[in-house]
Amino acid sequence: MSDRIATLGSVEAEAALMVRDVVKRFGLTTALDHAGLELRRGERLALLGPNGAGKTTLVRCICGRAVPDAGKIEMLGRRLPPSGGRHELGFVPQEIALYPDLTARENLEAFGRFHGLTGSKLRQAVDWALEWTGLADRAGDLTKTYSSGMKRRVNIACGVLHRPLILLLDEPTVGVDPQSRDRIFTMLDELWGQGTSILLTTHQLEEAEQQCDRIVIIDHGHAIAEGTLAELIANTVGTKRKVIFTLAEAGPKLDGMTTDGDGRELVAEVEDVALELPDLLIRIRESGARVRDLEVHPPSLHSVFIHLTGRELRE
Numbered sequence: 001m002s003d004r005i006a007t008l009g010s011v012e013a014e015a016a017l018m019v020r021d022v023v024k025r026f027g028l029t030t031a032l033d034h035a036g037l038e039l040r041r042g043e044r045l046a047l048l049g050p051n052g053a054g055k056t057t058l059v060r061c062i063c064g065r066a067v068p069d070a071g072k073i074e075m076l077g078r079r080l081p082p083s084g085g086r087h088e089l090g091f092v093p094q095e096i097a098l099y100p101d102l103t104a105r106e107n108l109e110a111f112g113r114f115h116g117l118t119g120s121k122l123r124q125a126v127d128w129a130l131e132w133t134g135l136a137d138r139a140g141d142l143t144k145t146y147s148s149g150m151k152r153r154v155n156i157a158c159g160v161l162h163r164p165l166i167l168l169l170d171e172p173t174v175g176v177d178p179q180s181r182d183r184i185f186t187m188l189d190e191l192w193g194q195g196t197s198i199l200l201t202t203h204q205l206e207e208a209e210q211q212c213d214r215i216v217i218i219d220h221g222h223a224i225a226e227g228t229l230a231e232l233i234a235n236t237v238g239t240k241r242k243v244i245f246t247l248a249e250a251g252p253k254l255d256g257m258t259t260d261g262d263g264r265e266l267v268a269e270v271e272d273v274a275l276e277l278p279d280l281l282i283r284i285r286e287s288g289a290r291v292r293d294l295e296v297h298p299p300s301l302h303s304v305f306i307h308l309t310g311r312e313l314r315e
């Protein structure tokens, strides 16, 4: 009994996915250059990086659609073979992959069969997916008549019909309207609430910041940082806030503050705004300068990204 519990315990402790040192070349292009990440059980992990960073290649390697040249990929503690053996995995590709001349229900039935579902299990899964996506009332319409957000929702459902433990989504909200985007995240929240581990590929800072528990930043085929937002901030830009005082006219230099904007801005870094701001304001006033405005900039994923890569995300 105790052995069994110990075994279960260790299995539970295994990561949903463990990717180590994966290399993938396309001719002279090195798409993945010793890339690695860990998707923990029950978490939502963002794989964040600019276009061309290698995100799609990495998820394609995980789901067996591309074969790495080197490296190791483990799922639930088992090393993955080059193909097959991925029943616990669901994959939603970046491109919409639906049959335009079939209805949503027919598309879902076709994908359900690919996943090995038949009979009443298939019917139940399709009914669930239509409710889950909020498309039950449009189930009989051809998907070519759908908005791009509706197509996205069906596309996602096609990868989830077999209710995988682990779900990989490659930029699932690109080109969708805000309403469908919200719906997609409500759908993903529901799966996450039921215990699904989610790897979400994105090039949008807000998505990584708001929708995920931890973030992996990938650049030039290599994961350059991994952690919660708080960990990433603490390890890179630090937890201090930047305070910018705009002066009525160019003012004096003050100890512990830098000047900017032709001398009309004073910039300070503070750990505790409430504690340190009053003293800064008093010192500026005593110097004879007048403060017209002030801004407080907390550290953000944006500043972490620039710190790590030296450039903006959308270049």
Ligand SMILES: Nc1ncnc2c1ncn2[C@@H]1O[C@H](COP(=O)(O)OP(=O)(O)O)[C@@H](O)[C@H]1O
Binding pocket: 026, 029, 030, 031, 049, 050, 051, 052, 053, 054, 055, 056, 057, 058
């Ligand atoms: N099938 C392929 N053939 C040749 N080059 C590819 C192929 N797939 C990806 N690449 C290249 O690999 C790099 C990473 O691409 P990709 O994984 O699609 O990045 P991302 O999804 O982050 O935008 C890019 O330079 C891209 O041009």
Ligand SMILES: [Mg+2]
Binding pocket: 055, 056, 057, 094, 170, 171
């Ligand atoms: Mg991509």
